[in-house]
Amino acid sequence: MKYILFFILFTGITFAQFGNISGEVTDENGLPVTGARASLTELNTNATSNLRGVFTFSGVPLQDYTIIITSLGYHPDTVRVKISDIESGKIHQVRLVSVEVVTAPVMVSAMKYKHAIDALPYATELLSHSYLNARTVQSVDDxxxxxxxxxxxxDQVSIxxxxxxSRGAGTxxxxxxDxxxxxxxxxxxxxxxxxxxxxxxxxxxxxxxxxxxxxxxxxxxxxxxxxxxxxxxxxxxxxxxxxxxxxxxxxxxxxxxxxxxxxxxxxxxxxxxxxxxxxxxxxxxxxxxxxxxxxxxxxxxxxxxxxxxxxxxxxxxxxxxxxxxxxxxxxxxxxxxxxxxxxxxxxxxxxxxxxxxxxxxxxxxxxxxxxxxxxxxxxxxxxxxxxxxxxxxxxxxxxxxxxxxxxxxxxxxxxxxxxxxxxxxxxxxxxxxxxxxxxxxxxxxxxxxxxxxxxxxxxxxxxxxxxxxxxxxxxxxxxxxxxxxxxxxxxxxxxxxxxxxxxxxxxxxxxxxxxxxxxxxxxxxxxxxxxxxxxxxxxxxxxxxxxxxxxxxxxxxxxxxxxxxxxxxxxxxxxxxxxxxxxxxxxxxxxxxxxxxxxxxxxxxxxxxxxxxxxxxxxxxxxxxxxxxxxxxxxxxxxxxxxxxxxxxxxxxxxxxxxxxxxxxxxxxxxxxxxxxxxxxxxxxxxxxxxxxxxxxxxxxxxxxxxxxxxxxxxxxxxx
Amino acid sequence: MKSKKLILFIAYFSLVIFTSCGGGLEPSGPVTELPGFSGKVTFVGDWPEGIQRAHLVVFRNPLNTVGDFNPLNLAFVGDSIPIGASSYSYDSQANRLADIFEITPGDYSYTAVAISYSAEILLDRSSWYVIGVYYANSDTTAPGKFSVFEKSITKNIDIICDFNNPPPQPPE
Structure with a gap:
C-alpha cells in the first residue's frame, strides 16, 4: 500500500511537470502562415505551423522557454514563454512581418551539405514546399x-x-x-x-x-x-x-x-x-x-x-x-x-x-x-x-x-x-x-x-x-x-x-x-x-x-x-x-x-x-x-x-x-x-x-x- | 464584395478557356479518292464478362444460310472495338483489321457487330455472336443494305448494340 501511494504521488508529480505550448502564426493581414518553423531553443526541437497557422509542442517540461519563429519571406520573431503560460494553456499570438529583401533559400544537396543557393558555382533551381503543395499531380515528373x-x-528527364x-536507355x-x-x-x-x-x-x-x-x-x-x-x-x-x-x-x-x-x-x-x-x-x-x-x-x-x-x-x-x-x-x-x-x-x-x-x-x-x-x-x-x-x-x-x-x-x-x-x-x-x-x-x-x-x-x-x-x-x-x-x-x-x-x-x-x-x-x-x-x-x-x-x-x-x-x-x-x-x-x-x-x-x-x-x-x-x-x-x-x-x-x-x-x-x-x-x-x-x-x-x-x-x-x- | 468580383473573374476566365479547345496535331482526313463507309456504333447495357473481341463485320451478300458465312462473302472486318466502350466511331479506311479488307464500290447486304469469347480470331460461325445489326431507314425487320460508290465515303452506317436485346442471329 505504501508503495502504491508512493507510485501515485510520484507519477502525479511527474505529470505535473509537463505541459503543452501552442502558438498561432499570422501575417500582417491576420492570415495564417502555413509552414512556419517554431524552434524551441532550450530543447533543440522544432514544430511547424499547420494550415491554420497553429504549432504545438506537447509534453514539454515546465520551465521558461524562448521560441524563435521563422518563415521564408518574413522577419523572424521571438516569443518568451513562462511557466504560468504553460500551466494556463495560453495560445501565443505571433504576427510575422514580411521581409523587404529577398532571402536566399538554403540548398542542402548540391554539395552534399548545406549551402546558400546564391553562392553555388552551378545554376540551381529550388521548388519549395508551397510550390509543390499547391499542385495535384499523378506523379512527380508532372x-x-x-x-x-x-x-x-x-518519362525520360533531360536537363x-x-x-x-531512347526507349530502354538509362537516365x-x-x-x-534525401x-x-x-x-x-x-x-x-x-x-x-x-x-x-x-x-x-x-x-x-x-x-x-x-x-x-x-x-x-x-x-x-x-x-x-x-x-x-x-x-x-x-x-x-x-x-x-x-x-x-x-x-x-x-x-x-x-x-x-x-x-x-x-x-x-x-x-x-x-x-x-x-x-x-x-x-x-x-x-x-x-x-x-x-x-x-x-x-x-x-x-x-x-x-x-x-x-x-x-x-x-x-x-x-x-x-x-x-x-x-x-x-x-x-x-x-x-x-x-x-x-x-x-x-x-x-x-x-x-x-x-x-x-x-x-x-x-x-x-x-x-x-x-x-x-x-x-x-x-x-x-x-x-x-x-x-x-x-x-x-x-x-x-x-x-x-x-x-x-x-x-x-x-x-x-x-x-x-x-x-x-x-x-x-x-x-x-x-x-x-x-x-x-x-x-x-x-x-x-x-x-x-x-x-x-x-x-x-x-x-x-x-x-x-x-x-x-x-x-x-x-x-x-x-x-x-x-x-x-x-x-x-x-x-x-x-x-x-x-x-x-x-x-x-x-x-x-x-x-x-x-x-x-x-x-x-x-x-x-x-x-x-x-x-x-x-x-x-x-x-x-x-x-x-x-x-x-x-x-x-x-x-x-x-x-x-x-x-x-x-x-x-x-x-x-x-x-x-x-x-x-x-x-x-x-x-x-x-x-x-x-x-x-x-x-x-x-x-x-x-x-x-x-x-x-x-x-x-x-x-x-x-x-x-x-x-x-x-x-x-x-x-x-x-x-x-x-x-x-x-x-x-x-x-x-x-x-x-x-x-x-x-x-x-x-x-x-x-x-x-x-x-x-x-x-x-x-x-x-x-x-x-x-x-x-x-x-x-x-x-x-x-x-x-x-x-x-x-x-x-x-x-x-x-x-x-x- | 471583392471575393464576389474574384469569383466572377474566375468564372469568366474558366468560360474563355473551355470555349477554346483543340489545336495542335490533327488526324489525317479520309482519302477521298478511295471508296469507303463510316459510322458510329453505340452500345446499350453492360458488356458481359469475358468478352475478348468485338469487331464490325460486313458481308457482301445476305446471310441466308450457314454457307453464306464464308471468307469469300466477308468484305470487311474492322479493328477490335475496345471492350467496355459505350460508343465507337469508325471509318473503313482507318479502322480495318488488315489491308486485305479494302472496300470496293458495290452493295453490301449484312453489316453487324459480332463479339467473341476467344482471344484468337476464329473463322467458324459458332465462335461469334451478333450483338448489333445495321438497319437502313429505321427498318428493323431485316438487315439493312448500303452502297459504296467510286471516290465516295458512305456515311451514317450506324449500329446500336443492345446487350439486353440482341438481334436475330444469322443461321448457324
Whole structure:
C-alpha cells in the first residue's frame, strides 16, 4: 500500500511537470502562415505551423522557454514563454512581418551539405514546399515539366538537352530522394510514380553535369528531392482527388464514348516522442486512361523513422514502395486512331513491384567535422503480361560514407567513398551483375573576399559481368563571385560520365517486330562541360539568372542497326555537342500575393557523327509559372512551350512500325489550379480544382504517342 | 464584395478557356479518292464478362444460310472495338483489321457487330455472336443494305448494340 501511494504521488508529480505550448502564426493581414518553423531553443526541437497557422509542442517540461519563429519571406520573431503560460494553456499570438529583401533559400544537396543557393558555382533551381503543395499531380515528373531548362520526354528527364528519348536507355540525370539515388538496377530508369510526392519538402535541381560528386548518371544534372521533417506533434493528412479526361477534340479519336476517370487517395500520419519520430503514408491511385490500354492501378507506401541519439547525431530509415498494374500503350495505330494502340500491341499489361529501403546516419562529430553514411537497397520486379512474357528482377545495393570538415573559416573539405553492387535475373537482360566503387573529394575555399572557389575530383571503377573493368576520373572546378548584394557571377567546368546500364548491354528481345541484341562492347558515355552564369537582383522583387554553357559528349549510347545482321543494339554511336543558354526571370509583387517565374532555354544541339541535330531536343523552351494568392484563395498557372523537334526516330517510321509517326507539332501546354482553404471548421479543409492542358492542345512528345488531353480534377485535403 | 468580383473573374476566365479547345496535331482526313463507309456504333447495357473481341463485320451478300458465312462473302472486318466502350466511331479506311479488307464500290447486304469469347480470331460461325445489326431507314425487320460508290465515303452506317436485346442471329 505504501508503495502504491508512493507510485501515485510520484507519477502525479511527474505529470505535473509537463505541459503543452501552442502558438498561432499570422501575417500582417491576420492570415495564417502555413509552414512556419517554431524552434524551441532550450530543447533543440522544432514544430511547424499547420494550415491554420497553429504549432504545438506537447509534453514539454515546465520551465521558461524562448521560441524563435521563422518563415521564408518574413522577419523572424521571438516569443518568451513562462511557466504560468504553460500551466494556463495560453495560445501565443505571433504576427510575422514580411521581409523587404529577398532571402536566399538554403540548398542542402548540391554539395552534399548545406549551402546558400546564391553562392553555388552551378545554376540551381529550388521548388519549395508551397510550390509543390499547391499542385495535384499523378506523379512527380508532372511538376518537373514546369521547371526552366528541364524537359521531360514521356518519362525520360533531360536537363539542358542531355537526353532526348531512347526507349530502354538509362537516365542521364541523377535523381535522388534525401540523397539516395533512385535509378533501377536493371534499366537504370527513374520510376517517378514511386516517389512520395505529398511527403516532399522541396526539390532541388542542379543544372549541368555533376559526376565529380555523384559519379555515373549525373552526366546531365541532379534532381534531389528532400522529404518533409517529421512533425513534433501528431498530424494526419487525408488527400483525395477525382478527375475526368475530357472528350478528345476530334470525334475520330473518341474510342470509348466515355469520360475516362482517374482518382487518388492519400493518407499520411506523422508524430514524435522525444528523440524518435515516424511518418507513414499510403497512396492509392487508379486511372482508366485517356487511351486504350493506358490504365493503371497503383499502391504506393512510404515509411520513415528518425531517431536522435543526441543533439548532434541522428539516424533515419525510409522505405518507399510501389505496386503497380498498368496497361502498356506503346505507339498509336495511326493519326486517325491516335488514342488506340496498334492491333498487334493490344492488351499488353505490365505488373510490377518496386521498393527502395534506405538508412541514413548523420553525426556532427565536432564543430568542424560532419560524418554521413548512406545505405540503400533498391529492389524491382516487373513482368510483361503479354506474349513476350518479359520479366526482370533486380537488386541494387549501395553504400556511401562521407566526411565534411571545416579547416577554419576559409576551407571546407568534403570527401567520400561509395560502393555498389547490382544483380539482375531476367529473361530479357540475361543474368548479369555489376559492381562499382567511387571515391571523391571536394575542396571549397573562401579565403578571398566574396569569392567561393570549389574544386572536386571523383574516381569511379565500374565492372559489369562479361565486360572489362572501366575507370573514370571526373574533375570539376567552379567559382562564385559576389560583386555586391545584387550581382553574383559563376563559372564552372568539368567532365562527367555515365556507365551503361545492364539492360543497355544485355537486352535481347523482339519488340514490335524489331530484333534487339546484346552489345557486350558498350562503353561509358563521357562529357566535358563549361558554364558561365550571372545572378542579378536589381531590387527586392525581381531576379534575373542567365547561364551560357557548352557540353561535348563522346560515345552517346543510342539504338543502332547492325548492318551485318539487321538486328538493333544499343551502341556508342554519337559524338555530340550542345551549346545553350538559359535565362530565368523571377518576380513577386503585392506582398508576395503575385509571384511568377519566366524561363527561356535555347539549345543548339549537334550530332557530329551524323551531322544533324540530336533527337528529341527542342531548340526553344519557354516556361511560365504564375501564382496568385488572395486570402484563402490561391491560383497557379503553369505554361510551357517547346519548339517542334527536328530529329525523331525516323527508322521506326520507315520500317512501318509507327504509322504517320512524323506527325508532330510544337508543344504549347497550360495547366491551372485553384485552391481554397476553409479554416472556420475544427479541421482545416482545402479544396482544389486542377485543369491540365486547359486548351486541349494535341501534341506528341515521342512519335506516335499522343500526350494527355485536357483533364479536370477536384481534390479535398483534410488536416487533423 | 471583392471575393464576389474574384469569383466572377474566375468564372469568366474558366468560360474563355473551355470555349477554346483543340489545336495542335490533327488526324489525317479520309482519302477521298478511295471508296469507303463510316459510322458510329453505340452500345446499350453492360458488356458481359469475358468478352475478348468485338469487331464490325460486313458481308457482301445476305446471310441466308450457314454457307453464306464464308471468307469469300466477308468484305470487311474492322479493328477490335475496345471492350467496355459505350460508343465507337469508325471509318473503313482507318479502322480495318488488315489491308486485305479494302472496300470496293458495290452493295453490301449484312453489316453487324459480332463479339467473341476467344482471344484468337476464329473463322467458324459458332465462335461469334451478333450483338448489333445495321438497319437502313429505321427498318428493323431485316438487315439493312448500303452502297459504296467510286471516290465516295458512305456515311451514317450506324449500329446500336443492345446487350439486353440482341438481334436475330444469322443461321448457324
Amino acid at each position: 511538376v518537373l515539366r514546369s521547371v526552366p531548362g528541364v524537359n521531360i520526354t514521356l 539542358r538537352g542531355s537526353s532526348g528519348y 542521364r540525370v541523377m535523381t535522388a530522394l 540523397g539516395i539515388p533512385l535509378y533501377t538496377g536493371d534499366t537504370g530508369e527513374i520510376i517517378w510514380e514511386m516517389i512520395p510526392f505529398y511527403d516532399l519538402e522541396n526539390v532541388e535541381i542542379v543544372k549541368g553535369p555533376a559526376s565529380s560528386l555523384y559519379g555515373s548518371t549525373a552526366i546531365g544534372g541532379v534532381i534531389n528531392m528532400q522529404t518533409r521533417d517529421i512533425t513534433t506533434e501528431g498530424l494526419t493528412i487525408l488527400k483525395t482527388f477525382y478527375g475526368l479526361y475530357d472528350k478528345p477534340s476530334h470525334s475520330q479519336w473518341d474510342w470509348s464514348g466515355q469520360y475516362r476517370a482517374f482518382s487518388g487517395v492519400t493518407v499520411s500520419h506523422s508524430n514524435s516522442i522525444p528523440n524518435f519520430g515516424y511518418s507513414v503514408s499510403l497512396k492509392n491511385q487508379t486511372s482508366q486512361g485517356y487511351r486504350l490500354d493506358d490504365y493503371y492501378k497503383r499502391l504506393t507506401g512510404y515509411f520513415k523513422v528518425k531517431y536522435n541519439f543526441s543533439e548532434y547525431t541522428n539516424m533515419s530509415f525510409f522505405s518507399s514502395s510501389l505496386d503497380q498494374y498498368r496497361g502498356n500503350f506503346i505507339y498509336w495505330k495511326d493519326s486517325r486512331n491516335a488514342l488506340v494502340p496498334r492491333e498487334e500491341d493490344r492488351d499488353q499489361r505490365v505488373n510490377s513491384f518496386r521498393s527502395i529501403n534506405a538508412l541514413l546516419f548523420d553525426s556532427q562529430l565536432s564543430s568542424s567535422l560532419f560524418l554521413g553514411f548512406r545505405s540503400s537497397h533498391y529492389h524491382t520486379d516487373w513482368r510483361d503480361e503479354s506474349v513476350s512474357a518479359n520479366r526482370s528482377v533486380s537488386n541494387l545495393l549501395r553504400n556511401e560514407v562521407f566526411l565534411a570538415s571545416d579547416l577554419g573559416e576559409e576551407i571546407k573539405i568534403l570527401s567520400g567513398a561509395e560502393i555498389l553492387t547490382g544483380v539482375v535475373r531476367s529473361n530479357i537482360f540475361s543474368n548479369p551483375t555489376s559492381t562499382g566503387i567511387g571515391a571523391y573529394s571536394q575542396v571549397e575555399y573562401k579565403g578571398i573576399s566574396d569569392l567561393t572557389s570549389v574544386a572536386g575530383l571523383r574516381y569511379d571503377r565500374n565492372k559489369a559481368s562479361g565486360l572489362d573493368v572501366v575507370d573514370n576520373i571526373s574533375p570539376r572546378i567552379g567559382i562564385n563571385y559576389k560583386q555586391d548584394q545584387s550581382i553574383y557571377y559563376r563559372l564552372n567546368a568539368g567532365t562527367a560520365f555515365r556507365a551503361p546500364t545492364l539492360a543497355e548491354i544485355y537486352t535481347t528481345t523482339n519488340a514490335s517486330g524489331v530484333v534487339i541484341k546484346a552489345n557486350p562492347g558498350l562503353k561509358p558515355e563521357k562529357s566535358a562541360s563549361y558554364e558561365a552564369g550571372i545572378l542579378f537582383r536589381p531590387n527586392n522583387i525581381l531576379e534575373f539568372d542567365l547561364s551560357i554553357y557548352r557540353n561535348d559528349y563522346e560515345g552517346l549510347i543510342e539504338p543502332e542497326v547492325d548492318l551485318t545482321d539487321g538486328k538493333v543494339r544499343l551502341n556508342n554511336v554519337a559524338e555530340a555537342r550542345i551549346i545553350g543558354a538559359d535565362i530565368v526571370v523571377k518576380g513577386r509583387y503585392l506582398l508576395d500575393r503575385v509571384t511568377y517565374t519566366l524561363g527561356y532555354t535555347w539549345l543548339d544541339t549537334k550530332d557530329i557523327t551524323r551531322n544533324k541535330e540530336l533527337k528529341y531536343r527542342p531548340k526553344h523552351l519557354v516556361n511560365f509559372n504564375l501564382r496568385f494568392k488572395y486570402g484563402n484563395f490561391e491560383l497557379h498557372l503553369d505554361s510551357r512551350f517547346a519548339s517542334k523537334v527536328k530529329e525523331i526516330d525516323n527508322e521506326l517510321i520507315e520500317l512501318g512500325i509507327v504509322k504517320e509517326g512524323d506527325k508532330r507539332v510544337p508543344v504549347v501546354v497550360s495547366n491551372a489550379g485553384l485552391n481554397y482553404t476553409i479554416l472556420k471548421w475544427e479541421v482545416p479543409v482545402r479544396l482544389n480544382l486542377t485543369v491540365n492542358n486547359i486548351f486541349n492542345y494535341n501534341y506528341v512528345e515521342i512519335i506516335g504517342n499522343l500526350a494527355p488531353i485536357r483533364n479536370i480534377s477536384l481534390g479535398v485535403e483534410l488536416l487533423y
